[in-house]
Amino acid sequence: MTQHSTGTSITFDRATKTYPGAAAPALDALDLEVEAGELVCLVGPSGGGKTTALQLVNRLVDLTSGDIRIGDRSITDQSAIELRRTIGYAIQQSGLFPHYTVADNIATVPVILGWNKERIRARTAELLELVGLSPVETWLPRYPAQLSGGQQQRVGIARALAADPPVMLMDEPFGALDPITRVAVQDEFLAIHRAVAKTTLFVTHDIDEAIKMADRIAILKPGGKLAQFGTPAEVLSNPADDFVAEFLGAERGLKRLALTTVGEIVTGSSDRVGAGAETAGWPDVEATMTLREALSVVSAAQAEGAIVHAGGSRLGEVSLHDLIAPPTAGEDREGVRA
Numbered sequence: 001m002t003q004h005s006t007g008t009s010i011t012f013d014r015a016t017k018t019y020p021g022a023a024a025p026a027l028d029a030l031d032l033e034v035e036a037g038e039l040v041c042l043v044g045p046s047g048g049g050k051t052t053a054l055q056l057v058n059r060l061v062d063l064t065s066g067d068i069r070i071g072d073r074s075i076t077d078q079s080a081i082e083l084r085r086t087i088g089y090a091i092q093q094s095g096l097f098p099h100y101t102v103a104d105n106i107a108t109v110p111v112i113l114g115w116n117k118e119r120i121r122a123r124t125a126e127l128l129e130l131v132g133l134s135p136v137e138t139w140l141p142r143y144p145a146q147l148s149g150g151q152q153q154r155v156g157i158a159r160a161l162a163a164d165p166p167v168m169l170m171d172e173p174f175g176a177l178d179p180i181t182r183v184a185v186q187d188e189f190l191a192i193h194r195a196v197a198k199t200t201l202f203v204t205h206d207i208d209e210a211i212k213m214a215d216r217i218a219i220l221k222p223g224g225k226l227a228q229f230g231t232p233a234e235v236l237s238n239p240a241d242d243f244v245a246e247f248l249g250a251e252r253g254l255k256r257l258a259l260t261t262v263g264e265i266v267t268g269s270s271d272r273v274g275a276g277a278e279t280a281g282w283p284d285v286e287a288t289m290t291l292r293e294a295l296s297v298v299s300a301a302q303a304e305g306a307i308v309h310a311g312g313s314r315l316g317e318v319s320l321h322d323l324i325a326p327p328t329a330g331e332d333r334e335g336v337r338a
């Protein structure tokens with residue numbers, strides 16, 4: 001699926017930051033290109049320079065050397081204020097203004113840009129719907145303190161999207177959420193991303209979140225050096241070094257199986273000789289399940305495979321071997337790169 005990107009590329013060109021008085025750089029000669037419309041997750045250990053990388057882009061922090069370009073234009077080519085109007089920035093604690101209502105928080109940048117009241121009202125309503133806060137009248141007059149953490153983060157994301165910036169920077173935007181809310185907000189954000197395809201640089205500590213969300217993952221190691229940059233499938237199948245392998249964890253092989261759905265590898269019953277006898281006692285799985293989930297079902301049933309269903313009808317089967325050694329695991333992800 002090719003998306004219609006509304007974004008602009010972000011290019012780090014040997015971007016380096018050494019904070020005053022520090023012996024070593026926090027971010028060391030980072031070369032990274034986030035393509036227009038792409039969602040790149042930036043992961044790495046605490047203190048690895050992730051927040052610094054984001055804050056360099058919107059000039060909350062100044063480069064020591066190197067350059068960052070948005071599209072063809074260097075970030076130093078324009079005023080910081082002008083630059084920030086083109087960037088949506090969402091952070092962990094939502095960063096909402098406590099004395100502004102939800103409506104006023106979302107309207108912050110549109111007001112600065114001089115939009116008229118009607119346009120702001122329509123945009124605010126549209127965004128609240130988009131992040132799943134409806135009916136909008138319920139939410140508009142509330143203050144941040146009257147919202148749960150997850151609701152605040154949704155409003156934070158709506159505010160970041162308000163003026164339709166070509167670039168989004170997100171620093172652990174779901175970090176404060178419990179696991180269930182987090183999955184719901186991830187799914188919502190991915191749906192929004194698929195709909196609007198903003199160029200997005202997304203910082204997370206959570207490698208599973210990165211694997212789920214990212215078109216490509218950039219892994220920083222201590223000292224702010226880039227350890228690896230690739231698709232989730234590339235990174236999981238070929239970690240660049242021991243640091244990356246350790247960072248991905250012992251379940252790297254299983255995580256890779258989460259990149260492919262059963263529907264992508266299912267074979268029709270007619271392809272399998274003597275299918276009737278062979279598949280007796282196999283459990284049912286849905287085509288939308290990941291290989292990792294299906295493997296769990298097959299293991300629980302102590303079977304040699306599973307019967308695959310979609311929309312109530314039988315599609316075919318997957319054997320245990322298909323599940324653990326899929327022919328194309330993760331290599332066919334939908335993404336911005338057609």
Ligand SMILES: Nc1ncnc2c1ncn2[C@@H]1O[C@H](COP(=O)(O)OP(=O)(O)OP(=O)(O)O)[C@@H](O)[C@H]1O
Binds near residue numbers: 019020022048049051
């Ligand atoms: N304003 C600052 N002044 C001096 N040093 C700083 C400043 N901000 C960050 N640092 C240092 O730069 C390094 C990178 O910090 P940064 O906040 O970018 O890490 P991070 O990868 O975002 O970490 P975390 O995952 O904990 O949020 C750290 O060693 C940190 O102490």
Ligand SMILES: [Mg+2]
Binds near residue numbers: 050051052
């Ligand atoms: Mg940080």
